[in-house]
Amino acid sequence: MSKVNKRRECPAIGREITSAECGEKRGSAYPCPATCSFFPFAPANYSEFLHMEAQVDKKGALWMFEESRRLGDPVSIQEQADRIRDAVELDAFMIWNVFLKPDASGLTCIQRWENAGFTGVKNDERVLLRAKTQIRVALLEVHRILDHETVEGVDLLDANRKPLRVLDRSLASAAPRFGLYLSWFYPLPHFWRISGVAIELPDFSEFEPEEAAQELIRHLGGPESDPARRLWLAEHFSRIQRAIHSTEMAQRAEMFAQMDAQFGKAVYELKAPFDECAQRLDALPDVENDAPKDDEQKEGFREGRVWFSEKSASHAEEVGGRGVLGRVLMGQTHWRIQAMGRERLEEMRRRFEDRMGARVQFNSERRDNLAAPLAAKDRNIDRSLVPPRLLAGGQKIILETSRVPAPAPGKTKTDFMRELAEAKARAFLGNPIPALDGMTPREAAKDPTQRPRLIRLMKTRIRDLDQRNLKDGRQDSLDWMLQELGLGELMFDPPPPRARPDRDSEDDEEDHFLPRPEAPRLEGEPFDTKEASTRLAAGTAHFETSKQAISELAASGSFLLEDAGELTRDLMDEGEFTLAVAFMIQVWFALVPPGVEAPYIDPDDLADAFNAMMASVAKCGNEPSNVFLKTVIQGGRQPALVQQAAGKLMETSRKLKGADRPGSAAVITTIVLIRVVTDCLDQALRE
Numbered sequence: 001m002s003k004v005n006k007r008r009e010c011p012a013i014g015r016e017i018t019s020a021e022c023g024e025k026r027g028s029a030y031p032c033p034a035t036c037s038f039f040p041f042a043p044a045n046y047s048e049f050l051h052m053e054a055q056v057d058k059k060g061a062l063w064m065f066e067e068s069r070r071l072g073d074p075v076s077i078q079e080q081a082d083r084i085r086d087a088v089e090l091d092a093f094m095i096w097n098v099f100l101k102p103d104a105s106g107l108t109c110i111q112r113w114e115n116a117g118f119t120g121v122k123n124d125e126r127v128l129l130r131a132k133t134q135i136r137v138a139l140l141e142v143h144r145i146l147d148h149e150t151v152e153g154v155d156l157l158d159a160n161r162k163p164l165r166v167l168d169r170s171l172a173s174a175a176p177r178f179g180l181y182l183s184w185f186y187p188l189p190h191f192w193r194i195s196g197v198a199i200e201l202p203d204f205s206e207f208e209p210e211e212a213a214q215e216l217i218r219h220l221g222g223p224e225s226d227p228a229r230r231l232w233l234a235e236h237f238s239r240i241q242r243a244i245h246s247t248e249m250a251q252r253a254e255m256f257a258q259m260d261a262q263f264g265k266a267v268y269e270l271k272a273p274f275d276e277c278a279q280r281l282d283a284l285p286d287v288e289n290d291a292p293k294d295d296e297q298k299e300g301f302r303e304g305r306v307w308f309s310e311k312s313a314s315h316a317e318e319v320g321g322r323g324v325l326g327r328v329l330m331g332q333t334h335w336r337i338q339a340m341g342r343e344r345l346e347e348m349r350r351r352f353e354d355r356m357g358a359r360v361q362f363n364s365e366r367r368d369n370l371a372a373p374l375a376a377k378d379r380n381i382d383r384s385l386v387p388p389r390l391l392a393g394g395q396k397i398i399l400e401t402s403r404v405p406a407p408a409p410g411k412t413k414t415d416f417m418r419e420l421a422e423a424k425a426r427a428f429l430g431n432p433i434p435a436l437d438g439m440t441p442r443e444a445a446k447d448p449t450q451r452p453r454l455i456r457l458m459k460t461r462i463r464d465l466d467q468r469n470l471k472d473g474r475q476d477s478l479d480w481m482l483q484e485l486g487l488g489e490l491m492f493d494p495p496p497p498r499a500r501p502d503r504d505s506e507d508d509e510e511d512h513f514l515p516r517p518e519a520p521r522l523e524g525e526p527f528d529t530k531e532a533s534t535r536l537a538a539g540t541a542h543f544e545t546s547k548q549a550i551s552e553l554a555a556s557g558s559f560l561l562e563d564a565g566e567l568t569r570d571l572m573d574e575g576e577f578t579l580a581v582a583f584m585i586q587v588w589f590a591l592v593p594p595g596v597e598a599p600y601i602d603p604d605d606l607a608d609a610f611n612a613m614m615a616s617v618a619k620c621g622n623e624p625s626n627v628f629l630k631t632v633i634q635g636g637r638q639p640a641l642v643q644q645a646a647g648k649l650m651e652t653s654r655k656l657k658g659a660d661r662p663g664s665a666a667v668i669t670t671i672v673l674i675r676v677v678t679d680c681l682d683q684a685l686r687e
Contacts, residue, residue: 011036019611023604027127027189034190040124041188046149046167048603051557053193055600056128059121060098064109091196092237095184099135100234108133120687122602128188135186135195137233139213140164142171142179145495150191151175156210157226167191171198173499176466177492178459180209182240199241202248203460204390205435208452212390216243219387243385250386264345264367265338268352272359274332280356281305281328292329301329301336307348328352335360342367418476425481433457445485458482458490466495473500519596522685532590532640536648539589549585558598560584564673566603567610575659576666583649583670584677590641591681599684601677609676617668632675637682645678646671 010017012030019038026032032039040049065078077097084090098109107115110133118126138155145151149169154161164185171181171194183198204212214224220239222232233240270277281287282305290306309325326339326348337352339345345367353360429441436444436453444450462478469476475494482491527535543549553560561581568577592599613632633639633646653667662670 008038019604019607024123026123028123032189041127041190043150043167043191048559051559051598051600052124053128054557056121056125056132057094057098057195059125060110060113060129060132061094063113064098067109067112086238088197088199088241089238091184092234092241095135095196096234096237099132100231124602131188132186132195135184135234136230137182137237138164138185139201139210140166140181140183140185140198141209142175142177142181143492144177145172145175145498147496148172148498155185156180156208157213157229164192166194168194174470175495176463176470177495178463178490179466182213182244184234184237199244201244202251204247204251206392207390208456215387215389216240216247219243220385239385242382243387246382246385247387247390249381250383251391253381254391260341260343262342262345262367262369263338263340264342264365265336266345266349266365267334267336267363268356268360269334269363270332270359271361274330277335277356277359278303278330280359284355286310286325287328290327296329299329300331300334302332303330304328305330307337307351309344325351334363421476425478429481429484441485445487454485455487455490458485458487462490470495470498471500519592519599519685522591522682526638526682527640529640529644532638532644535590535641536586536644539586539591542589542594546582546585549589550581552594553585553588553598556592556594556596556598558588558601559603560588560598560601560677563601563603563606564677567607568669568673571669572662572666576662576670579649579652579662580666580670580673583645583674586648587641587645587674587678588681591638591678591685599681601680601684606676606680609679610672613672613676614669617672632671636675637679642671642675642678645674649674 007016007018008022009015010022010030012026012032022030022038026036026039027041032042034042036042037044039045040052061081065076068077081090081093084093100108102108103112110129113119114126114129118129121129137157139157140153141156142151142153143163144153146165149167149172150165151168151172152163152165154163166185175181180201181194181198182201184195185192186195201209201213204215207215217229217233217240218224220236220243222236223229284307286308287305288308290304292301292304296304305328307325307328309323325344326337329336329338337345337348339348353362432438432440433444435457436450439447439450441454441457444454458478458481465476465478468474475497477494479491482488543552550561561584564580564584565577568580572580617632633643636642649670650667653662656662
């Protein structure tokens with residue numbers, strides 16, 4: 001019974017305190033360190049914090065809705081929210097109206113609630129609500145992924161660029177270094193949190209990310225400096241999101257419009273014998289055999305050739321490959337030349353006709369624009385949201401085919417592709433780059449005017465590499481390139497090994513999952529004996545095994561078993577606690593159906609009720625068992641349910657033999673757990 005007093009050493013003030021004092025003052029009166037296991041805002045308690053955060057957001061929304069109804073608003077805030085179907089817009093609407101929108105006196109909804117006494121809110125929730133009043137829109141540039149739930153970066157909209165440590169499992173699972181995310185951030189004592197949806201900012205080639213963001217704000221009529229800019233972003237967040245999407249689509253459409261994606265075919269009729277024409281073509285040093293594919297053979301082409309280009313925009317020759325101008329497909333009476341790109345087809349026709357002369361006669365030509373279907377997807381762009389300056393100097397895609405030698409005997413394809421990528425990366429350092437005004441990366445690194453562009457270019461390459469590594473499960477690195485270029489400011493530790501992203505997975509513990517419905521409220525009188533028995537039987541009938549029931553309990557967001565385990569660590573052995581878990585689960589699902597969100601049970605309330613009940617049991621001493629029955633089993637909010645569960649527990653215990661049979665103290669402790677869990681759950685379902 002060592003836990004009855006429930007006192008704990010407080011590292012914040014250097015003395016022992018009660019659990020009640022801890023619950024009332026942690027994070028508010030007492031500056032709790034990150035290492036305190038009782039502090040709900042400690043990183044180690046992040047999972048429990050997520051549940052509390054969801055509950056606090058719900059309470060804030062409910063208070064706002066009720067206030068709107070009390071004030072008699074013609075169109076209530078809840079009615080406005082119910083009309084919104086877009087997730088980003090709904091997040092922005094709720095955050096703006098709950099935490100940031102000032103009324104005529106300058107007070108926000110949360111401040112008005114605080115002035116009213118924060119009714120129905122406990123200390124931990126007050127600490128969280130006050131933290132969320134500091135929420136702001138920020139543009140996070142990720143620098144490091146520290147572990148499975150923590151990233152570190154800077155807010156590019158903040159001139160001071162102080163490092164932010166952000167706890168968010170969704171972000172940590174997928175973010176690359178130098179990933180850019182526009183979202184809502186707020187500070188807690190030992191980390192920052194994202195609230196709502198994060199928007200990934202695309203590359204705007206000629207602009208730094210913060211410049212691109214400011215150009216979007218300016219185009220939409222927003223201010224250029226803080227604090228007015230931050231408040232404007234908060235009010236117009238969903239507009240900014242639509243502007244980013246529209247600008248990205250417009251940029252892509254512009255890129256497709258400039259891309260030479262014509263796939264051309266020209267057919268020639270042979271006017272000389274096949275063998276004579278083939279010998280004439282094969283005498284060229286840039287032509288090699290290239291067998292026709294199956295579908296090409298079905299068209300009647302018996303041989304094929306590949307025609308290499310004299311120069312390659314991708315410098316394929318520098319990595320052991322050669323750029324391809326096009327192909328020649330050779331039938332008995334007709335040949336077809338084909339190439340990707342208008343200029344290549346025209347160049348190939350010119351060279352082919354010069355070489356073959358009167359031996360061939362032009363028959364027909366066909367050109368298909370492969371970019372047209374892609375461009376068609378971008379027709380419905382809201383151009384009013386697109387800043388014209390962000391479309392200037394966009395990327396230009398050059399489509400080109402190249403051939404590289406086959407892997408040497410004994411070398412795997414994976415190793416070969418890695419060597420090829422490394423060779424291409426080394427060739428990159430010495431190649432002129434249009435984005436660097438024709439300088440090579442080595443030259444740009446030494447030029448003060450081009451170095452910022454090079455840094456932006458390298459951030460993109462590192463970001464792309466991290467995304468490929470995550471997808472392919474690799475750990476490739478560009479640190480050698482950064483060292484050679486003298487870009488030490490970009491050398492952050494690579495992300496730790498992470499699971500490959502599963503887009504079909506729904507195991508997302510953050511606020512990006514589809515919410516479960518609330519548990520149905522309890523109303524009316526406590527259950528009678530018949531209702532209690534029916535509910536206990538029905539609650540466990542949903543599951544074939546106890547493991548399934550435990551999984552459903554955890555999936556609902558409940559930490560009941562973890563909290564109960566902490567309370568009884570010194571009072572039960574592992575086998576006795578396993579039996580207690582079975583009966584706590586029966587009580588839980590007698591009151592809460594599967595598939596709903598877990599009602600929130602404050603762990604301190606559970607602990608206080610448990611300790612008080614254990615103290616009452618201790619006072620019974622050697623008194624008759626009917627005193628225990630009246631004190632524990634027959635009291636409380638659902639006496640019939642507790643009595644039924646306790647009776648089944650004692651019957652089960654009597655049937656167990658030897659080491660499997662729990663001690664009498666463990667049985668009493670389990671009955672106390674059943675009682676306090678039932679009381680706390682009943683109260684939560686009625687509030």
